Amino acid sequence: MKTFDDIEVRRPELARSYLELLKAQPGRPIALFAPRRVGKTYFLDLDLAPAARAAGFTPVYADVWLHRAAPLGAINHALEEALDDATVPSSAVGKAAKTPVKKVGAVGAGIEFGEEPKRRALPNEPALRLDTLVARLAAAGRRPVLLMLDEAQALAESADGAGVMASLRAVLQKRKREVLAVFTGSSPDALAAMMAASGGPMYQFAQLLDFPVLGDDYLNLLAQHYSRVHKGKRLDLAALQAAFAHLGYKPALMKDLVKELSAEGSTDVEATLRRMARDTNNVRGWQALLAPLSLFDRHLLVLLAQRKPPIGQNTLKELARTEGKVPTVAKVRAALERLKRAGILSGAGGDYLIEDPLLVDYLLANGADRPP
Ligand SMILES: Nc1ncnc2c1ncn2[C@@H]1O[C@H](COP(=O)(O)OP(=O)(O)OP(=O)(O)O)[C@@H](O)[C@H]1O
Numbered sequence: 001m002k003t004f005d006d007i008e009v010r011r012p013e014l015a016r017s018y019l020e021l022l023k024a025q026p027g028r029p030i031a032l033f034a035p036r037r038v039g040k041t042y043f044l045d046l047d048l049a050p051a052a053r054a055a056g057f058t059p060v061y062a063d064v065w066l067h068r069a070a071p072l073g074a075i076n077h078a079l080e081e082a083l084d085d086a087t088v089p090s091s092a093v094g095k096a097a098k099t100p101v102k103k104v105g106a107v108g109a110g111i112e113f114g115e116e117p118k119r120r121a122l123p124n125e126p127a128l129r130l131d132t133l134v135a136r137l138a139a140a141g142r143r144p145v146l147l148m149l150d151e152a153q154a155l156a157e158s159a160d161g162a163g164v165m166a167s168l169r170a171v172l173q174k175r176k177r178e179v180l181a182v183f184t185g186s187s188p189d190a191l192a193a194m195m196a197a198s199g200g201p202m203y204q205f206a207q208l209l210d211f212p213v214l215g216d217d218y219l220n221l222l223a224q225h226y227s228r229v230h231k232g233k234r235l236d237l238a239a240l241q242a243a244f245a246h247l248g249y250k251p252a253l254m255k256d257l258v259k260e261l262s263a264e265g266s267t268d269v270e271a272t273l274r275r276m277a278r279d280t281n282n283v284r285g286w287q288a289l290l291a292p293l294s295l296f297d298r299h300l301l302v303l304l305a306q307r308k309p310p311i312g313q314n315t316l317k318e319l320a321r322t323e324g325k326v327p328t329v330a331k332v333r334a335a336l337e338r339l340k341r342a343g344i345l346s347g348a349g350g351d352y353l354i355e356d357p358l359l360v361d362y363l364l365a366n367g368a369d370r371p372p
């Protein structure tokens with residue numbers, strides 16, 4: 001291992017346990033949820049996909065969010081790519097071998113190939129296309145498909161969310177021998193709401209699981225590398241654990257912290273963490289994020305950073321200080337929605353979370369005044 005950036009934790013057992021769970025309940029997907037930036041996509045890509053391949057599946061990854069307006073289109077696109085990989089031989093030789101020879105020239109010199117073998121065109125209607133693609137891909141690879149739908153909460157956000165989810169559910173149930181599915185979502189509440197909407201198409205369909213964050217393995221690797229760089233110095237595991245919790249278990253932020261410690265040759269985790277929250281580059285980013293917000297929205301954010309319930313009586317009273325009068329609940333709800341759309345907050349149902357833990361520190365230190 002050469003640098004901090006090469007440090008990674010692999011979780012093959014976790015991947016295998018999910019595959020076992022899926023195999024034990026054909027037709028029923030699992031939905032993994034966890035906050036932003038804790039490593040969901042990384043896990044799908046580097047742990048689950050290889051484990052699935054080893055277990056005899058064809059893994060197919062689709063980021064639903066990339067194509068929010070037409071999520072089935074995003075899924076179909078990913079399946080079509082996989083089907084191409086499975087059926088269109090990549091080398092010229094492979095291509096020649098699959099194409100029947102029409103005519104061999106008299107002296108054997110001119111070989112002409114016939115038409116490429118063609119199948120019936122795929123249906124255009126997205127749900128039928130999904131059904132056909134799953135069947136063809138499973139048949140082409142002679143193995144079932146593991147469909148990994150990242151940012152699956154976006155399914156519910158499309159114009160015809162309920163219709164899309166109903167189609168997906170129907171295909172996953174009908175094709176249960178040919179396809180298993182894993183959903184992941186960044187916005188835990190949105191994914192949970194989608195899966196649990198009583199009477200909705202996904203209700204009691206997928207099995208909801210909390211995706212585990214990285215643990216001491218990751219911290220130990222960081223600390224070991226630190227000690228390799230700084231002979232005779234050690235980082236305290238308990239201090240690293242506390243910092244990791246403070247940073248919302250986001251590995252990239254944790255790595256930045258240890259890199260910072262290493263650059264300074266310091267072992268004082270807490271002091272460096274405090275300094276990171278004051279780091280000018282971070283601060284500039286937060287100022288840019290906060291500057292366009294109204295004083296009311298910024299004040300609300302500060303109260304959320306203080307872990308006050310957003311619609312509580314005391315919160316409303318405090319907000320009256322910027323408003324001059326107690327704001328209506330509707331006004332607070334509208335502000336919460338705005339902050340969610342801006343990507344600053346996640347959550348629903350009274351439980352809102354500021355995504356960036358260092359921004360929380362900044363808000364607690366600086367209050368609601370317009371940033372300079
Ligand atoms: N197992 C791991 N080992 C080392 N670093 C990791 C690991 N998992 C994630 N990371 C780091 O955390 C970063 C964020 O991971 P990832 O993009 O997978 O998170 P995510 O949960 O999918 O985030 P989002 O909600 O934004 O989609 C990665 O770029 C990587 O640097």
Ligand SMILES: [Mg+2]
Pocket residue numbers: 040041042150186
């Ligand atoms: Mg992701």
